[in-house]
Amino acid sequence: MTENKKNNNNFSFTKENLLLAERELKKYPKGREGSAIISILWIAQRQNKGWLSSDIIDYIAKFLDLPQIRVMEIATFYTMFNLNPVGAHHFQICGTTPCMLSGSEKLKSLLYEEIGEQSSVSKDNLSWVEVECLGACCNAPVIQINDDYYEDLAVTDLKNIIDDLRNKKEIKPGSYKDRLSSAPDNKNIQILTEDEIEEIAKNRTKPGLEAKNA
């Protein structure tokens, strides 16, 4: 089981985050405020540089009036919650089948070589962890770094990203094949105007019509 380090025993929401948390609670009926748990944990994690200590779990349990184990169940189930410190740049690499078939194993080896063991923080403040599908499979392989997705990555792209972060350079989120969103990755795609789409829709034969008339 993931070790949950104890510290932050003086943790409490900042004034700003308390307001955010209270706004989340209001989304649920009286007596059901515990349903806001994912948002509340997220706010706490962001306040605490990307991870949740056991003291924060206790704080949230009291804040939501829930048993500590219920909070722990959520925090350990979702990989978006970190129970150990993370680096200033935290890489979440997708290891699920489409990404694996598109080369995520090689990317993982590079992360291991460059940053070290999963869930450790390197001297230059980088960390990584393998996660399940990030929901961008059509642009596999995918890595989330902090809040952004980096897609269609080759090993050299990832190496450049790591080097750029180390040199405090900006990195570019999105596809590294210059794909437009999740469109096919060739240059022959045709972008239709609203009018052209309407024209096509007007002239389209309804599926199954021919069969009915036959």
Ligand code: FES
């Ligand atoms: S399998 Fe990697 S994003 Fe879905």
